Amino acid sequence: MAFLLGICSSLTVKSVLVGLIALFIATWFYRRPRNLPPGPTGWPLLGYLPNLISAGDEYKNLTRLAKTYGPVFSMNLGGTLVVVVNSFASIKEALSHPNTADRAPTRFFKKMTDDPDALSVGTASGDSWSQQRKFCLSVLRGLGVWRSSFEDAIATEAGCLINGIKEHEGNPFNPAHLLGNAVSNVICSVTLGKRFDYADPKFQQLLKSITRIFEMCEGGDVYTYLPIMEYLSFTSTFKDIESSTRSIIEFLRESVENHQSNLDVDNPKDFIDVFLREIHDNETKNIKSYITKNNMLLTCFDLFTAGTETSSTTLRWALLYMVAYPKVQAKIQQEIDDSVGRNRLPRLADKPQLPYTEATILEVQRLASIAALGVTHMFSKDTNLLGFDIPEGTRLLTNLWAVSRDPSIWSSPEEFKPERFIDEAGSLKPREEHLPFASGRRVCLGEQLAKMELFIFFSHLLHQFSFKKPDESQPLSFEAVNGLTLTPIPFEVCAIPRE
Numbered sequence: 423m424a425f426l427l428g429i430c431s432s433l434t435v436k437s438v439l440v441g442l443i444a445l446f447i448a449t450w451f452y453r454r455p456r457n458l459p460p461g462p463t464g465w466p467l468l469g470y471l472p473n474l475i476s477a478g479d480e481y482k483n484l485t486r487l488a489k490t491y492g493p494v495f496s497m498n499l500g501g502t503l504v505v506v507v508n509s510f511a512s513i514k515e516a517l518s519h520p521n522t523a524d525r526a527p528t529r530f531f532k533k534m535t536d537d538p539d540a541l542s543v544g545t546a547s548g549d550s551w552s553q554q555r556k557f558c559l560s561v562l563r564g565l566g567v568w569r570s571s572f573e574d575a576i577a578t579e580a581g582c583l584i585n586g587i588k589e590h591e592g593n594p595f596n597p598a599h600l601l602g603n604a605v606s607n608v609i610c611s612v613t614l615g616k617r618f619d620y621a622d623p624k625f626q627q628l629l630k631s632i633t634r635i636f637e638m639c640e641g642g643d644v645y646t647y648l649p650i651m652e653y654l655s656f657t658s659t660f661k662d663i664e665s666s667t668r669s670i671i672e673f674l675r676e677s678v679e680n681h682q683s684n685l686d687v688d689n690p691k692d693f694i695d696v697f698l699r700e701i702h703d704n705e706t707k708n709i710k711s712y713i714t715k716n717n718m719l720l721t722c723f724d725l726f727t728a729g730t731e732t733s734s735t736t737l738r739w740a741l742l743y744m745v746a747y748p749k750v751q752a753k754i755q756q757e758i759d760d761s762v763g764r765n766r767l768p769r770l771a772d773k774p775q776l777p778y779t780e781a782t783i784l785e786v787q788r789l790a791s792i793a794a795l796g797v798t799h800m801f802s803k804d805t806n807l808l809g810f811d812i813p814e815g816t817r818l819l820t821n822l823w824a825v826s827r828d829p830s831i832w833s834s835p836e837e838f839k840p841e842r843f844i845d846e847a848g849s850l851k852p853r854e855e856h857l858p859f860a861s862g863r864r865v866c867l868g869e870q871l872a873k874m875e876l877f878i879f880f881s882h883l884l885h886q887f888s889f890k891k892p893d894e895s896q897p898l899s900f901e902a903v904n905g906l907t908l909t910p911i912p913f914e915v916c917a918i919p920r921e
């Protein structure tokens with residue numbers, strides 16, 4: 423005892439600090455399991471997190487790290503182990519592994535509904551996720567969303583978009599707003615069974631909140647699922663995201679209540695009607711299910727946010743590329759005029775005759791790579807993957823951007839060349855390495871809907887207008903704003919009606 427007291431009284435602040443740092447380093451190295459993928463060490467405790475945040479453009483920084491450590495590397499981000507897969511082969515293999523379908527726990531939705539454990543299809547894991555996902559896909563199929571019958575709803579919205587653009591009479595305008603309105607209305611038709619007038623203030627507030635969330639989540643999905651972020655819940659960024667999320671959920675809650683009071687269980691008209699009927703049936707038969715009102719409210723939030731910002735951002739990139747590459751634009755218009763003519767608008771059935779139009783959409787998606795780092799997954803068990811031993815709970819980041827720029831897959835990957843998706847016979851040549859929607863069991867739930875939207879909106883717009891850069895406007899930039907998705911820097915276009 424006297425010996426211990428003697429040591430304590432001889433300690434200085436400096437020696438205690440040095441001792442603590444040494445202890446942290448030793449603990450960190452000791453805790454690092456063996457046979458992990460290699461990777462940067464970073465700082466004690468915080469690991470590589472400060473480096474990643476300070477460097478910005480996380481998708482580019484991770485791509486650079488893959489050049490040093492190989493296509494599969496690992497790092498500590500604020501005390502959480504993260505594995506990053508950066509090549510087509512490693513992403514495919516990682517996402518097809520049965521142990522990688524989980525999402526990390528999130529407290530984000532905790533206070534958004536009356537049930538603190540409620541989670542959406544995009545954030546749930548295990549049975550809750552698989553049941554919700556199966557349910558969503560079957561409802562969307564039941565409502566005809568994957569079938570060509572749904573194209574009329576998209577075409578009607580494209581008509582409203584065209585009218586909105588015509589109102590600008592060839593003068594410069596930022597297309598972001600109108601595209602957001604049109605794309606969001608498609609998902610409104612699916613979930614709420616109605617579309618909104620573009621001037622409706624409630625609808626505008628909803629869209630503003632969605633855009634705000636995507637803007638505020640800088641760096642893609644890298645930080646969303648790190649437990650250390652919980653300590654930042656006092657920041658204005660976090661509060662802003664929270665209040666925007668709450669306002670969308672309130673809007674949806676009101677709509678669910680309206681649906682509830684007018685529900686005709688034998689004749690469900692939209693996503694909300696179907697899930698209310700399912701809940702009613704389960705209650706009658708006393709069946710326990712993850713299809714609860716709160717889970718579904720949050721799932722509607724996912725459909726709204728994921729379904730609005732992604733497709734409209736892709737269309738914005740598409741218009742930017744059309745303005746920058748007028749020859750590509752003219753070639754698409756020629757193809758549409760030759761196959762479809764001027765007396766009607768393109769339909770999905772015209773797709774086989776419009777390979778260059780489709781190839782251009784694929785090339786825009788490749789270069790824009792809007793979901794640069796996909797959505798973070800989590801290993802549900804200790805797993806041997808790609809020759810490495812990865813502990814349960816490790817986060818998995820898929821660097822889709824790295825694949826879209828991989829020179830071993832795409833010749834001159836920085837160039838905009840729709841021809842890379844066309845074969846010698848002039849037909850469309852889809853490439854399995856093209857992964858805008860990721861892959862595996864958690865592949866984008868809205869992939870088919872998004873493909874339909876992109877084709878109808880894009881082909882209708884080019885059938886009706888030629889897009890030009892306004893005289894004396896800023897030089898075009900292909901730099902991306904790095905939010906939850908990669909969006910173009912705001913730009914203006916002139917839409918000249920075609921004869």
Ligand code: HEM
Nearest residue numbers: 544728729732733793796797858859860864866867868872
């Ligand atoms: C061009 C448009 C789109 C792109 C590029 C895109 C991309 C993605 C990506 C990369 C993921 C992550 C997959 C993973 O976890 O590995 C995802 C998930 C998801 N997407 Fe999309 N998406 C698009 C449109 C849509 C639309 C229109 C909807 C709405 C119907 C939607 C709903 C979802 C949902 C709900 C998830 C989560 C699925 C799950 O966790 O099981 N997406 N999307």
